[in-house]
Amino acid sequence: MSKSSATRLNPLDLYDVRGQLSEEERLVQDSVARLVDKQVLPIIQRCFEEHRFPQELVPELAALGLLGSSLHGYECAGLNALCYGLICQELERGDSGIRSFVSVQSSLCMYPIHTYGSEEQKQRYLPRMARGELIGCFGLTEPHGGSDPANMKTHAKRQGGDWVLNGAKMWITNGAIAGVAVIWAMTEEGIRGFLVEKGTPGFEASVIERKFSLRASVTSALFLNEVRVPQANVLPGVVGLKGPLSCLTQARYGIAWGVIGAAQACLGQLLDYSATRTLFGRALAQNQAVQIRLAQMARQITTAQVLALQLGRLKEAGQMTPAQVSLAKWNNCRMALDIARDARDLLGGAGISAEYVPVRHMLNLESVITYEGTETIHQLTIGRELTGLNAF
Ligand code: TGC
Ligand code: FAD
Numbered sequence: 001m002s003k004s005s006a007t008r009l010n011p012l013d014l015y016d017v018r019g020q021l022s023e024e025e026r027l028v029q030d031s032v033a034r035l036v037d038k039q040v041l042p043i044i045q046r047c048f049e050e051h052r053f054p055q056e057l058v059p060e061l062a063a064l065g066l067l068g069s070s071l072h073g074y075e076c077a078g079l080n081a082l083c084y085g086l087i088c089q090e091l092e093r094g095d096s097g098i099r100s101f102v103s104v105q106s107s108l109c110m111y112p113i114h115t116y117g118s119e120e121q122k123q124r125y126l127p128r129m130a131r132g133e134l135i136g137c138f139g140l141t142e143p144h145g146g147s148d149p150a151n152m153k154t155h156a157k158r159q160g161g162d163w164v165l166n167g168a169k170m171w172i173t174n175g176a177i178a179g180v181a182v183i184w185a186m187t188e189e190g191i192r193g194f195l196v197e198k199g200t201p202g203f204e205a206s207v208i209e210r211k212f213s214l215r216a217s218v219t220s221a222l223f224l225n226e227v228r229v230p231q232a233n234v235l236p237g238v239v240g241l242k243g244p245l246s247c248l249t250q251a252r253y254g255i256a257w258g259v260i261g262a263a264q265a266c267l268g269q270l271l272d273y274s275a276t277r278t279l280f281g282r283a284l285a286q287n288q289a290v291q292i293r294l295a296q297m298a299r300q301i302t303t304a305q306v307l308a309l310q311l312g313r314l315k316e317a318g319q320m321t322p323a324q325v326s327l328a329k330w331n332n333c334r335m336a337l338d339i340a341r342d343a344r345d346l347l348g349g350a351g352i353s354a355e356y357v358p359v360r361h362m363l364n365l366e367s368v369i370t371y372e373g374t375e376t377i378h379q380l381t382i383g384r385e386l387t388g389l390n391a392f
Helices: 023-050 055-063 081-094 096-116 119-130 242-276 288-316 322-346 348-352 358-368 375-387
Strands: 136-139 155-159 162-173 180-187 190-197 203-207 219-230
Touching: 023 055, 023 081, 023 096, 023 358, 055 096, 081 096, 081 242, 081 288, 096 119, 096 136, 096 162, 096 180, 096 190, 096 242, 096 358, 136 162, 136 219, 162 180, 162 190, 180 219, 180 242, 190 219, 190 242, 242 288, 242 322, 242 358, 288 322, 322 348, 322 358, 322 375, 348 358
Parallel strands: 136 180, 155 180
Antiparallel strands: 155 162, 162 219, 180 190, 203 219
16 A cells, blocks of 8 residues: 555655755755756756866856855855755755855855955955856865875965965866966965966966766866965965865865755655566565665665754854764765665666766765765764874
C-alpha cells in the first residue's frame, strides 16, 4: 500500500528547515532557485562537457544581489548569514562551479577588501565587484603544498614607495578571468594581502586544462615575476595568516550550505528514477535494500541541513568559531560526495550518462572536499580543538 502524497513530508527537507526561515530568507531562496531552474540547469551539463564557465550568467547573479550579498554598503545587498547559505545551496543545486564563482567573488575577494581594505580600496573595487563588472580571485595556494599556507614562498619586498612581488599560485578559481587578484605574500612583517590588477607587468594567469572536476569553473595558475604594486594596493587592516584564514572561514561556511544543494539534486533525481524503473516486476524503489539507501541519504541531508542552520544562527549571533565551521565543512562535503556516488550507482549504467546529474556533482564534489581545506585538515582542526594538541 502506498502513502498518500498529501501526508508525506518533503523528501528533500524532512525536518522542514524552510519552515524555520523568515519571509525574506524564503524570498531570497526562491529567487535564486528560479535563476538556477531557468538559467543554470538548461545549460550547465553542456558547459561541463565543454569545460566552460558560463560567464554570461554573471550579470544575472549580480542583478539578484548575489555578489558580496552579506556585505553592507558599496552597493552590496547586506543580507544575513542564512541568506548567504541559502544562496550557496541553491546555486550548488545547479553546479558547484557556479557556487564557487560566487564564493570566491564574495567571501574571498570582496570580504577581505571590505574587512581589511582602506576606504579608497573599498570605493574603487567593491561597487564594481557587486555589479559583476570586475571579477576577483584569491591567491593563497602555492604549487608546493596548499594545506600549509604558513610555509608560503611568494614574497613581497619594499622598493621605495612600492612593493615587488615574486612567486606563483596554483589552483586559483577565476584566475584567468579576474580583473583583480587578492594575492597573499610573505613580507618581513608577516603575510600580507596585495590587490594585483590584471595587466600589471610581470603578472600572468594561465588556465588549468584537462580537469575531471569543476569543469564549469575557471581554475588557473598565477605567476608573479617582479610585479610592482603601489602601497595603495596593500590591504592595510591585517598582517599574518589570520588574514587569509578569516576569509576561508566565510567561504567554508557557504560551502557547508552549498553542498546540501548538490546532494538534494542527486536524491531528487534518484527518487524520480527509482519510482519509475521497473526491475524484477516492481519499482526499484520498492526494494528494501534500495529504500534503506534512500533513507540513509535523507538522514544525511537532514543532519547536514540542521547543522548548517544552527551554524548560520551562531554566525548571525557573532558566535561562530573556525572549529565549528571545520566540522560543518567536513561533515557536509563528505555527506554530499557519498550521496552523489551512491546515487550514481543506483542509476546503474544511466548513472554515468550526462543525462543525469549525480556523476557531474560527484566529480565536482571531489574538488569541493579538497579545496578550502581538505577533509584531513578539518579533521585535524577538530582534533586540535578537542585535545588542545596541534597535530599538523
Ligand atoms: P594557526 O596557528 O592555526 O593560525 C595562524 C593564525 O590564524 C588564526 N586563525 C584564524 N583566524 C581566522 N579564521 C580562521 N579560520 C583561523 N584559523 C586560524 C589563528 O588564531 C592564528 O592567529 P594569530 O593571531 O595567533 O597569529 O595556523 P597553522 O599554520 O597551524 O595552520 C592551520 C591550518 C592547517 C588549519 C591552516 O593552515 C589551514 O586552514 N590550511 C588549509 C589551507 C586552505 O584551506 N586553503 C584554501 C585555499 S583557498 C581555496 O581553496 C578556495 S576554493 C574556492 C572555490 O572555488 O570555492
Ligand atoms: P596538499 O596540501 O599537498 O595535500 C595533499 C594530501 O595530503 C591531502 O590529502 C591532504 O589532506 C594531506 N595532508 C596534508 N597535510 C597533512 C597532515 N598534516 N597529515 C595528514 N595528511 C595531510 N586555492 C586558492 O588559494 N584559491 C582558489 O581559488 C582555489 N581554488 C581551487 C579550485 C579547485 C578546483 C581546486 C582543486 C583547488 C583550489 N584551490 C584554491 C586549492 C586548494 O585549496 C588546495 O588544493 C587544498 O588546500 C589542498 O592543497 P594541495 O592541493 O596543495 O594538497
